[in-house]
């Protein structure tokens with residue numbers, strides 16, 4: 001089946017250098033309604049958004065391929081003038097989150113860390129049936145509580161929040177409820193050691209199943 005929406009079939013990436021004569025027929029840059037373009041363009045008039053965009057772009061230009069993501073986050077936070085940095089971590093990545101908190105401190109930033117099981121609310125609160133719990137309901141099983149993580153960060157007035165390994169969907173709720181801007185240090189993948197892109201890199205070999213129509217419902 002041919003997918004013909006947006007950039008999926010692009011082989012030229014002509015937008016990178018504005019090579020207009022090479023834009024493919026389905027190119028969004030070429031075909032987009034001006035109102036859509038202008039809405040995004042006008043958003044850069046907002047001082048904070050402009051500062052974020054500028055700082056990220058300069059960081060890319062100065063440190064391309066030189067700094068790890070953990071270091072980039074620290075540089076970004078400092079250049080943005082942020083002080084209090086929230087770390088919303090998976091409880092399974094507590095040790096790694098602690099190391100990142102230490103790195104923030106070493107660089108003059110103030111970490112506020114809260115793990116996903118904060119509040120210790122049983123999964124029954126959100127309607128999870130016993131058969132769908134890891135322990136099958138034999139005892140209390142705390143749910144991930146990304147809304148409480150976000151509210152906690154909001155109550156602490158964090159300047160920026162960093163996600164370390166929140167689950168798919170839980171990260172969405174954290175992002176939805178956080179007052180401060182968010183970036184991700186670690187994207188959870190329980191199978192690929194938090195390197196989800198490996199499934200895409202190996203989609204013609206070990207993980208070709210991702211291109212088959214058999215992902216569980």
Ligand code: SF4
Nearest residue numbers: 007010013014015027
């Ligand atoms: S915007 Fe146009 S040129 Fe750029 S990747 Fe998409 S289709 Fe290709």
